[in-house]
Amino acid sequence: MATKWEYNDTKTVLTLTLRDDVTFTDGTKFNPDAAAQNLIRFRDGASPNKSFLASLADANAVDDTHVALTLTQADPALLHYLTQNAGMQESPKAFGNADLKTNPVGSGPYILDTTKTVVGTNYEFTKNPKYWDPSSVHYDNLSIKVLADVTAMLNAVKGGQLNGAKLTVNTNNAEVEAAGYMYPAMTLVTLSGL
Template sequence: MQGRGRRLRQHAPDATTVVVRTDGPQPALVFGLTTGAGMMVSPRAFSSPDLGRAPVGAGAYVLDQKATVPGSKWVYTRNKNYYDPSQQTLDRLEIVLIGTAQQRVAALRTGQVDASMIGDAQELESYRRAGITTAISEGGDPIGVITVDPSGPFADKRVRQAVGYAIDRAALTGTAFRKGMSTPADQLFSRGNTGYADSPAFAYTYDPGKARALLAAAGAGNVPVTIPAMPGPQNKTEAEAVAGMLDAVGFRAKVVSPPPQMIGREIYSGKYPLAYVPVFVPDAPALADALAPRGGSMNPTGKPYTQALELARQAARASVDDEAKGRELYARMMTSLTEDGVVIPAFWSPVGVAYAPGVKGLRPWAGGYMGPPVYGVTVGGKG
């Protein structure tokens, strides 16, 4: 196997063992193997044209094809071959598609559903006004500015840092869409995620005067910058707000909307110096693998971020025997990327769930990267 600039060599010494050798530390490899990239699919299932509609897996619950209505309702029942039956506390799990927040609140109030994911702060307030119990993850999915291509004016660290001081995090999280749910962030990853520091050694504050001074010191004025927006009207609105904040300190920013089906490839193509995005990685090891090395999926520059890469390598080695030391080094790596103006945190967008009184054990993950797990969840005292 070969990635962008990295190689993985593997062999199978026996029927149940695969040995993987890499050309250097790959801190995100284990996480990557737990995602779609690491799926092991039986040859029989893989060759079936129905695999997309009839998935085959080893999870706690399996799709009931007869009860499922594609595009509307997905029904799951217990997997009789699951390795830990104690975690299968539900007899049946239904996921239904309900189009609007108003309909979701009504469905929960009337008992049509037992739980609902919360889309934004306005929906959260609707549940609370209705007296429905809610749970919000600590921290959340990181939203911020990534310097994709530090060339031209952005080759100067002071210009990149000016972006960090220009962002008004309180304003971004104070909108009706975010208020009461999202939290201004002084670092990319929140508590519970590797890379978080209790007291970060460097953090940006909202200081437009300092941003202007940094641009002046760099001899950079009226700096043009095009920012690609993620799909959706709210994402474009926020990207335009960030563009306005940059304009106020001496940039000339504009927002574009790349085709949604190509958004990831487009953002990290090297076409744009900056991106205002949800950072779709769960922690510092995954970010290190994607951003720090030459050829990383978030690094189109052809050059490594040397200091961050070395700290990531040290952290990967240390984590084998001393997890606390590994976390400390990953936190230093994140500080390095933040101070260098490569990673500029804005806020954390958490995962929220609303649920009926009879639901027990439903809690979002710390860090808020994914929806709440269903292991151990019960409804009305029964599965």
């Protein structure tokens, strides 16, 4: 959502230039005020990663396309953290929604289909018709399956239920090879079905 960023000389103020063509799925316009609210909310929230914004003293809209992040001290990791969950944005109108954890209101390329989703098992998404970059959305629907362990994941790949998977341990490498798949380092990637 940021198209440009610049630090001041002491690296304690980061000014982000934001897109002005983004709308949240509830129709709310994304703007620097929404970005500032999200950053403060993440810093003060319950996320296990809230330490990502520990150096954030304040965030304020400067004008219609700029937000300034004031830091307590220079933080060389801040830009990296903003590419992770610390930088995710949701509609400020949804902050108090009772179903916020199961019905997110974001601005991404896909919208969670709560009628087809089974929380903790599979998450079904449909293309966001109002996404700011429609040329980058390649699928009308997206399905994300939650698998309990590496064995379940490998079985799903072998059974043709997945197009790809990332294994986080090397304990099943022999089984991966025996099934005819290749793995770089610690991951299994299959392109079957694509």
